Amino acid sequence: MSTVLYDTPGPRGILRNRILTFVFAAALLAGLYFAYLKFDEKGQFDAALWEPFLQGDVWVNLIIPGLVNTLSAAAVAALIAVPFGFVFGIARLSEHKWIRVPAGAVVEFFRAIPLLIMIFFAQYGGSAVLGLTVTSFTAVVFGLVLYNGSVLAEIVRAGIQSLPRGQTEAALAVGLRKGQVMRLILLPQAVTAMMPAIVSQLIVLLKDTALGFIVAFEDLLNAGARILPANFQNLIPAVIVVAIIYIIINVVVGLLANWLERRSRRSRKTTIKPVEAPQSVGVG
Amino acid sequence: MGALVEEFPVILGAFWLTVRLTLASAVAALVLGTVLAAMRVSPFAVLRGVATAYVNTLRNTPLTLVIVFCGLGLGLVLDVSFSESLSTNYLWLSIIGLSAYTAAFVCEAIRSGINTVPVGQAEAARALGLTFTQNLRFIVLPQAFRAIIAPLGSLLIALTKNTTVAAAIGVAEASLTMKSLFERHQDSVVAIFFGFALAFLVLTLPTGLFFGWLSRRLKVAR
Amino acid sequence: MRVRRIGALLMTAAALAATLTACSGGDKFVIGVKFDQPGLGLKQTDGSVKGFDVDVASYIAKELGYTPEQIEWKETVSANREPFIQQGQVDMVVATYSITDKRKEVISFAGPYLVTGQDILTRADDTSITGQDSLQTKKVCGAQGSTSPARLVEKFGEAWKGQYLTEQQGYGNCLPLLDQKQVDAISTDATILAGFAAQSPGKFRLVGQVFSEEKYGVGLKKDDKETRDKVNAAIEKMFADGSWKKAVEANFGEFAPNFATPPALEKY
Numbered sequence: 001m002s003t004v005l006y007d008t009p010g011p012r013g014i015l016r017n018r019i020l021t022f023v024f025a026a027a028l029l030a031g032l033y034f035a036y037l038k039f040d041e042k043g044q045f046d047a048a049l050w051e052p053f054l055q056g057d058v059w060v061n062l063i064i065p066g067l068v069n070t071l072s073a074a075a076v077a078a079l080i081a082v083p084f085g086f087v088f089g090i091a092r093l094s095e096h097k098w099i100r101v102p103a104g105a106v107v108e109f110f111r112a113i114p115l116l117i118m119i120f121f122a123q124y125g126g127s128a129v130l131g132l133t134v135t136s137f138t139a140v141v142f143g144l145v146l147y148n149g150s151v152l153a154e155i156v157r158a159g160i161q162s163l164p165r166g167q168t169e170a171a172l173a174v175g176l177r178k179g180q181v182m183r184l185i186l187l188p189q190a191v192t193a194m195m196p197a198i199v200s201q202l203i204v205l206l207k208d209t210a211l212g213f214i215v216a217f218e219d220l221l222n223a224g225a226r227i228l229p230a231n232f233q234n235l236i237p238a239v240i241v242v243a244i245i246y247i248i249i250n251v252v253v254g255l256l257a258n259w260l261e262r263r264s265r266r267s268r269k270t271t272i273k274p275v276e277a278p279q280s281v282g283v284g
Numbered sequence: 285m286g287a288l289v290e291e292f293p294v295i296l297g298a299f300w301l302t303v304r305l306t307l308a309s310a311v312a313a314l315v316l317g318t319v320l321a322a323m324r325v326s327p328f329a330v331l332r333g334v335a336t337a338y339v340n341t342l343r344n345t346p347l348t349l350v351i352v353f354c355g356l357g358l359g360l361v362l363d364v365s366f367s368e369s370l371s372t373n374y375l376w377l378s379i380i381g382l383s384a385y386t387a388a389f390v391c392e393a394i395r396s397g398i399n400t401v402p403v404g405q406a407e408a409a410r411a412l413g414l415t416f417t418q419n420l421r422f423i424v425l426p427q428a429f430r431a432i433i434a435p436l437g438s439l440l441i442a443l444t445k446n447t448t449v450a451a452a453i454g455v456a457e458a459s460l461t462m463k464s465l466f467e468r469h470q471d472s473v474v475a476i477f478f479g480f481a482l483a484f485l486v487l488t489l490p491t492g493l494f495f496g497w498l499s500r501r502l503k504v505a506r
Numbered sequence: 507m508r509v510r511r512i513g514a515l516l517m518t519a520a521a522l523a524a525t526l527t528a529c530s531g532g533d534k535f536v537i538g539v540k541f542d543q544p545g546l547g548l549k550q551t552d553g554s555v556k557g558f559d560v561d562v563a564s565y566i567a568k569e570l571g572y573t574p575e576q577i578e579w580k581e582t583v584s585a586n587r588e589p590f591i592q593q594g595q596v597d598m599v600v601a602t603y604s605i606t607d608k609r610k611e612v613i614s615f616a617g618p619y620l621v622t623g624q625d626i627l628t629r630a631d632d633t634s635i636t637g638q639d640s641l642q643t644k645k646v647c648g649a650q651g652s653t654s655p656a657r658l659v660e661k662f663g664e665a666w667k668g669q670y671l672t673e674q675q676g677y678g679n680c681l682p683l684l685d686q687k688q689v690d691a692i693s694t695d696a697t698i699l700a701g702f703a704a705q706s707p708g709k710f711r712l713v714g715q716v717f718s719e720e721k722y723g724v725g726l727k728k729d730d731k732e733t734r735d736k737v738n739a740a741i742e743k744m745f746a747d748g749s750w751k752k753a754v755e756a757n758f759g760e761f762a763p764n765f766a767t768p769p770a771l772e773k774y
Binding site: 055 | 551
């Protein structure tokens with residue numbers, strides 16, 4: 001698309017583009033140089049602030065445990081959210097109003113409110129109402145499951161609805177019961193179609209674990225913004241390093257998702273189009 | 285229930301802050317996102333590269349981290365300061381964080397909108413002799429925007445909910461206020477939670493309906 | 507097939523969780539301390555913990571007859587100290603744990619081993635702050651969920667809060683803000699301030715005018731009078747043989763004079 005927006009430049013156009021490119025590049029470099037000067041002026045390039053990242057111990061004892069907590073919170077939340085999504089997604093398609101309506105209400109409710117207030121509620125409500133101690137891990141997982149589970153429920157519903165009606169009709173005609181139609185005919189096809197959307201939602205879930213920082217969950221962001229600065233007074237460098245770790249993880253998982261999608265598209269036997277991922281704006 | 289009535293002015297103030305935070309960030313994100321999208325389809329490799337790098341970085345960083353970095357980093361390193369009043373200063377820093385993050389998603393939405401505009405439109409515009417800027421301004425972007433009203437609406441809803449993350453740097457918007465009300469009224473945690481949830485529903489549901497209506501109304505007939 | 511695989515995965519996860527939460531048996535002595543509080547309880551790069559609370563806890567453990575190898579350090583945060591003691595997840599908590607009547611309803615306290623109060627930290631060259639009243643027109647940083655900023659808001663009002671107070675995620679994040687003049691003061695327990703400030707010698711000044719009283723005690727299981735008496739005896743011995751003073755000097759550096767005298771025990 002980008003190439004149809006402008007003509008192939010002629011000799012004067014090429015010259016003008018070169019000059020403009022030079023101007024933009026110079027402006028960019030000037031901006032970077034300004035940031036560099038400011039970092040330097042504030043002593044943010046001091047070796048003492050960056051040297052900790054060269055020590056194996058710092059990684060083993062301070063950073064990796066945070067990373068492990070982030071990944072385990074994401075894994076546990078995903079393991080619960082996916083079944084949650086399937087149960088509620090299918091329930092919304094039920095023929096019985098008393099199943100369909102409450103399921104729809106739950107899904108719509110948790111999709112419409114911020115994840116953070118669910119986490120706060122889990123933290124305070126658990127002890128105030130039930131007398132339970134809710135660890136920050138539990139609170140984070142609770143919020144992630146309800147929010148992402150509800151988004152996944154919508155993906156599941158869309159996946160099943162994207163199948164041609166003829167599939168259900170034919171299955172019923174050959175004598176399958178409703179449960180069998182869902183299990184044997186609809187779900188296997190729908191799962192293929194919604195796999196990419198599910199995976200991209202799980203990436204969002206992984207990113208959202210960073211909200212745990214606000215409730216003092218000992219995650220990767222906590223390691224970068226609290227634990228490392230407490231030891232080395234290097235808030236800015238630590239946050240930058242942790243950001244790079246997050247970006248690497250998300251890019252790798254994203255590539256994995258793309259590969260999965262290509263693979264499933266290759267082996268797909270139906271002509272069903274993949275379900276479009278919902279607006280996957282990470283909250284965390 | 286009593287706690288909700290008693291604290292009503294506090295809650296109202298908190299949500300008013302949430303609304304202002306949302307609107308200011310939305311405007312900034314829309315402007316920045318449009319500029320980024322224009323950069324990504326521009327004839328200049330440098331601009332395309334910068335915009336692509338920006339979008340990929342911001343989209344893969346957790347929002348909490350972006351806000352913490354803006355809240356602490358911009359002031360500490362770049363001497364960014366908006367106001368002598370601390371709460372106003374952190375409010376603006378969180379707006380920067382929220383809009384910088386959301387702009388990456390706006391940029392992607394606009395790009396997908398540009399892709400819905402038939403190639404013939406841009407070609408016809410070029411045949412008439414329009415330059416790149418004119419082409420974008422008069423032909424492509426107006427149609428692209430009308431095609432992405434619904435996704436922009438979802439982004440606005442997501443942004444409304446995301447303003448809660450400003451709590452990370454102590455901006456007393458709705459979620460942080462809810463937390464302090466939890467501490468003050470430990471016997472009515474459930475009522476307070478549902479009160480705040482309801483208020484968020486009031487903010488987000490009409491937004492969704494309005495943008496759905498708008499996108500149907502402004503749909504480009506093809 | 508796929509269903510079975512997911513089932514197996516769930517089982518594995520459940521089993522893993524069960525092993526992780528299983529109580530550490532044997533003759534281990536589990537002590538709850540803070541992991542993120544310089545000067546009091548801070549997890550070090552090499553995985554060990556260091557601080558005044560840690561020194562006090564080690565001394566008590568030694569007096570109770572445990573070798574250093576038997577001690578297991580466990581992180582406790584403000585929110586989970588009581589439940590950890592009640593559920594027996596830790597044998598003892600030494601984690602900036604203020605003695606209050608409300609807490610005494612569910613657990614027991616030995617000590618106090620240190621008495622401190624809300625104080626103010628400023629830049630070393632800023633002499634304009636002399637006490638709580640000076641904060642009326644100064645920018646102050648506090649931690650979210652801490653009672654210290656709330657005490658200031660109560661005194662100076664909501665308008666002051668909007669203009670002069672910012673609440674960050676923990677006092678550690680306040681320090682760079684103070685250093686770079688984004689704020690003029692940090693206010694909370696003197697021990698916490700001293701612990702952070704001692705890491706950057708010469709940069710900060712502790713005002714030394716406390717305006718509240720916090721008594722740090724050792725959290726123990728409720729009504730375990732025998733252990734409580736033993737712990738109190740250990741603390742008294744620590745005061746008497748000079749180890750207490752040594753621990754103060756080792757952990758609070760230039761601010762050690764602020765914590766010169768050991769407090770009187772509250773035996774019950």
